[in-house]
Amino acid sequence: MTTVRLRRHGNSVGITFPAETCIRMGLEAGQELTLIELSDGVKLVRRSVALERQLQLAREVLQEQADALQELLDQKGRT
CATH class of the missing domain: 2.10.260 (Pemi-like Protein 1; Chain: D)
Known part of the structure; x- marks a missing residue:
């Protein structure tokens, strides 16, 4: 080391x-x-430019789907 x-x-x-x-x-x-x-x-x-692009696309999808993801979390919390 x-x-x-x-x-x-x-x-x-x-x-x-x-x-x-x-x-x-x-x-x-x-x-x-x-x-x-x-x-x-x-x-x-x-x-890694390719990895950075993949991470950026994942962030964009998560931002676009934030409401749906929050709803799923809320439903899971109620069960």
Whole structure:
């Protein structure tokens, strides 16, 4: 396990990855990663445009169907 340190970069905070990790994981400067917040920490994964599009479509469907989903929840709560 490798430990990294958070460093201030202007108003943000950044992580510097060891060179060995970048080589092993195929990471390059300027590459975008997706940050996933977990209950016990964070996870960084390579950015996937296809996955981001799928998640956006799922959010749109959920917003469009919010009333129907709420009705189903209400009915379930009454049984």
